[in-house]
Amino acid sequence: MAKTKNFSTWAVSLTNFLDSGSIVAGASGLTLWTSYLKLNSVQVGWLGALSANAFGAAIGALIGGHLSDKYGRKIIYTYDMLVYMLGTLLIAFSVNFPMLLLGFLINGIAVGAGVPASWTYISESSGGNNRAKNMGISQFVWSLGPVVIFIAGTLISPLGVMGNRILFGILTFIAFVAWNLQRKLPESKEWVEQKKIEKETGEKTHPYKDLFSNMVSVKSVLFLVGVYMFWNLVAGAMGFFMPYVYETAGGLSNMQANLLQAVLWGFTALSGYFGFAKFGDKWNHRIFFFVGAAMALISWVVLAYIGMGWPALITFVTLWGISAGIGAQAWYSLWSTELFPTKYRAGAQGFMFFAVRGSAGIWSIIFPSILTGMGFKAAGTLMIIFLLVSLVIGTIWTPHTRGKSLDEITRERYGKDIETNTKKERVKKYVNQTGKNHAY
Template sequence: MPAVRPPVLSDPRKRRFLIKLSGLIAGGMFIDGFILGGIGLVMPAMTKDLGLSFAWQGLIGASALIGIFVGGPLGGYLADKFGRKPLFTIDLAIFLLGSASQFFVTEAWQLFAIRLVMGMAIGADYAIGWPLLAEFSPARLRGKLLAFQEVAWYIGYLVAFAVGYYMSTVFNADWRIILGMSTIPSVIVFLLRLGSPESPRWLISKGRVEEGRAVAAMYMEESELDDVHTETRGSTSIFRLFSPQYRKATIFVCVYWVCNVTPYFAIATFAPIVLESTGIKDGLTGALALNGVVVIGAVTSMFLIEKVGRRKLAIPPLWIGAGALVIIGLFAHVSPVIILACFIIFSFANAVSTALTGVFPGEVFPTEIRGAGVGFATAISRVGAAAGTFLIPLSLSGLGIGATMIIAAVICIIGALVSQRLAPETKGLSLNAASAPL
């Protein structure tokens, strides 16, 4: 018998809407990657211009991550209470103002404060955009569309790194201009988000049943309507994340996310410094190549997720990444070629598993606390990311490259062990079934 192809969205208008919504949310992820991708590149110039200490380097590098820690839970709570639609544009407006302010920085504390606020807006965007996309997406595409958000993040990171590298080497552009370039995509995404609809699942969960069903009928597949209609009302209290029903899900998504992003941010933010410390002379070029590998890894995960499932993409790459980091830690000064190969392996494997950090949080929590769940997981993940970003210059100078990489490998191993125990398989499940208690 010939293979049965999955159904496609028969209504072109609904198909266009889903593509547009995915793109608008991906735009926020692109911007997040963009603001984080450029900071490590301009760190040497900023350090010289502003006279930064090691502590200030770490604080500025981690400032946006600290902001995400605050903005994620706050944005998620507000999105669950007042709806996804109003906050979908407000958070981008705040980010846009912060982005433009970077052109006028003269002191270290100013840059720290601006990027802190930008991080808060981005943190809120995670907790608003991912639930919104999950709540509109058909089950057979949900994983791919959510994973695409991480692809957009990596592309933003890579573009920022590439543009900054080109502008700094060819034009010798001021670091303020390089950082302020995030204003351009921010304006575009902000304008395109105006007029986006409210989540039908959220409307129904708030008792606005007829309104929610009307929105669902206008924008969603027929096959998804029955699942949407079974939405029930429930408490939006963030404390439900720690109830017996959802405690395991909360622990899993937080630990999984932390153990993926902590070593990545620690290495990627200061990639030129890390690579040069292993004996690779052109650290900037090497770091740019690694970011390209990361994009390939995320794209691979996006295309495989609905074929092989979540667990097979979440767990093995953590073990592979840990092994690559152990080799770097033990043989850091033996051969630059071997070290670069291991960095490539780690970057690819880490990107494959990290793509799932955009999938699990949007699936494992029910509608009434989905924003809070994504926001809380975002916040906890950024504790690890901020710690890695802040501590790596201190670790490299105090412990050396070998010990630093071994510590990063241990973090990956913890993530693998917890994931083997708690990671659910949500492939093909309706959103209500996927968010049932673990």
């Protein structure tokens, strides 16, 4: 049984690999596509805005989260990777800007649809004492995407645009492998039991109506969006534009920029696995979160105010790389699956991911203009402010969920404020009200 759950964690985590992989594949080739298609700064901004890094993923998350709660987590794994492959193939064979933009959009929608389902599935398949471990594994695989793609991008950078086409071809193949693995996974037992209870009781659920009609859920949404959105404004810009920044503001070559990012993501992968996955179920969450958030903040202070000399670049890559593995995204992926009931767990994530990646889309349109018009220091100062906001929100309102099952967390947080505290209690309530004996 443990081996089956471990397999499902790794199989589902391929969605995260393909999420980050598609972002950095686009980022590593941005200057190449700009030169090949003679793109202006507005077109560059739209590529970032409609990609897996922003609006594309935002739209997909809103759709995927709702479908996952209504029809099951498995429906996403049956069809999502097919959409992803359509997007990557469009990019790989692009000959003009509209074709490239459409490929980025379709790819982004597929990424967004898969993320809420994958994080929900992993969390619902975990116990109270290994949930952070399994979410940490998913973040480790997410970090491997950029490592693999940036190293591959470095090796084939002499091929120019053709090299970037090859990268998206590689992602298409990996997506095909992921599709074959994921479509064979069983449905989440938590979801199956939830739907059984709804059928027994006649309860009608609507993920977004139920989500926003409960103040506990609303507060959870505000907290999680606050922690993740402000961090992601920085990470999102970095994920798509950082090689572009290294090359334009730092004077690095495309190969140097890609290699630097590969090192950064290598640190992220290592800290995600040997940090978050190993100790997320054991260490104090508030202190753990603060350490990662503080390292991220310091890294940008160094880059923005010391400059892009190699000592500063190495310091930045080390600090940010480690912080990203134990920072806001890892905690968000864990907390966002813990703080909501099963009936709208994926839908809540879909809405929040929509808000977070949507804000990143707006920032992606604005960021290139700030970078070229006001300079890197001004852009870096805004990054520092965003990271400080995330740090403060996450540290003050850290939830106490360590070592608890999802049902325990739901019961403690919602109590009698929600109609359904636990699955068995819902059946008992129905039996008491109707006198009908439905076996659980």
